[in-house]
Amino acid sequence: MDMDRSDLVDLTTDPTSFLSVADPRLRRMAVSALGPEDARTHAPTLFALAADDDVPVRAAVAEALGLLGQDALDSLGRLADDDDETVREAVATAFGEVGDASAIPWLATAAATDESRHVMEAAVAAMGAIGDDAAVDALLDIVATGPPQVRRRAIAAITVFDDPRVEPAIRKAALDRNPGVREAAEMVVGRQIVPAGD
Template sequence: MAKEDLSIARAARFAELGHEGNLDDKTRSELEGAAVGDLDARARSSALGALVRSFDVTEHDVAELTATWLLAVRDVDAAVRRRAGELGPKIVGVATVKSVVIAALIDLLGDEEITVIETAAWALGECDLTSDQCALAVSSLAQITIEHDQALAREAAAAALGALGDPNGLPAILVACTDKPAVRRRAVLALAPFSGPEVEAAIEAATQDRDPQVRRAAEILLQATKE
């Protein structure tokens, strides 16, 4: 069997293991090793996903899973880092030291790969954060929303700020409401948790936007306020 086929086969096998429920120690150890040591990025991603799907909530397993995930967020391959970001909210939900996981997700916002940044922003928006953790996340997300040179990153960060609903993120969302069309659309929707004259003015302006999707986003918000 060719090397490529072997890699695909390993990834498929790891994925199947993740659907088998509680794993024995030998299989879990194999997945932990593969998640950080397999030579193929697809296999590493698959093994990491299998671990998260099948882990047993014990103090030992949580510690091992968190340690493996923390290695994955620093993987040399962007696909593995992106997969780790996708799994971030689940890790936050079970981790004993959640602040370490949140810090790792915030670090991913500085990744060189745009899709990793997009995923990390989404993950932070899905996490249940303490006030201190939220302040750190909002600060980083707001900076990306205003300053990042890639529209996809600004769009994802604006959406995450809306998901978090922290008032400190509102100024950045308002700036994003004047960005490119795709960013404006997500930014307008991100205004949903907020209220006040500035928010009302931004939504009203969006109803007159030259882009139909931005206008539609504003209409959705206005309709929601009437219900």
């Protein structure tokens, strides 16, 4: 199905009028084009679209829900179990934008066990963005044992915490055998760490 050029022009002018159209591509673009004020005004529509059959629409809705703050937590919680990784990744990012510590248990589980590295990385970043001490244990565990790409992200995320275990964990990561993990840790500590005896 081809999109009408006039629809695209109209969508940029008033995305809210396209939130309920039949074409899922237009719905997704409409959701993505919402600003914070429109998202708040049309929150009930966004909550309903969280159950849309179209994966890209659900992912766009999850991103937009991040604009709604704590009012979006229930809908984000339902989307958190989505079968599609792009939706779960968007949920993790939105949880970080909302900034509510009640999301930490889901984020910690997603960061440690999700089958998608992208979801894991987004969950780690969200825990850092939330900045609640409840995330420290999960982030320390990921810095020590997670996949390299996720460990790099966890090193950056954990720097926001004032916990005595953070610096030793980062210093240990600076000696890691993975060069990406080492580089991330070295950037945090500000210099390359040379093991004693070298």
